[in-house]
Structures are given as C-alpha cells and as structure tokens.
Amino acid sequence: xxxxxxxxxxxxxxxxxxxxxxxxxxxxxxxxxxxxxxxxxxxxxxxxxxxxxxxxxxxxxxxxxxxxxxxxxxxxxxx
Numbered sequence: 001x002x003x004x005x006x007x008x009x010x011x012x013x014x015x016x017x018x019x020x021x022x023x024x025x026x027x028x029x030x031x032x033x034x035x036x037x038x039x040x041x042x043x044x045x046x047x048x049x050x051x052x053x054x055x056x057x058x059x060x061x062x063x064x065x066x067x068x069x070x071x072x073x074x075x076x077x078x079x
Contacts, residue, residue, distance in 0.1 A: 004058045004061070005027070006028070006056075007024055007059050008027050009022045009066055010025060017038075018038075019037070020037075020045075021037045022037070024049075032050055046067070
C-alpha cells in the first residue's frame with residue numbers, strides 16, 4: 001500500500017450514512033486536507049480535497065490505496 005508520512009485517515013460512519021467517511025488530515029498539525037467518501041453517481045469511494053491543498057505523488061498514492069481498500073471491503077462484505 002502507498003505510504004505517506006504526512007497524512008492520516010480518520011474513519012467514521014455517521015448515523016445517517018450507509019457508507020464510511022474518512023477525514024484526511026496532516027499528521028503534524030491535524031489540519032483537514034480532505035475527505036474520502038462515497039460518490040453515488042460513480043458507485044465508488046472518491047477523494048474530495050480541500051481547496052488550496054498540495055499533494056506529493058506518495059500521498060496521492062496513499063489516498064488511492066486507501067480508496068482501493070475501502071472498495072475491496074465493500075466487495076467482500078467486510079464494510
């Protein structure tokens with residue numbers, strides 16, 4: 001899985017949601033960088049970055065790998 005030392009995923013499932021929601025935050029200061037959440041028109045999880053955030057290839061790969069793990073869990077019924 002892609003590894004990025006700068007970000008972390010904080011997952012939750014609010015009561016009114018059927019799917020998972022994850023905040024993507026900077027590890028160092030806890031700044032919100034975006035969300036990973038379900039995008040119904042595409043029937044998959046997607047990344048919603050906050051405005052004016054900057055991403056390295058390693059961190060983008062970590063987000064993509066995280067989304068892939070959510071999709072795998074969904075397909076296998078682990079979600």
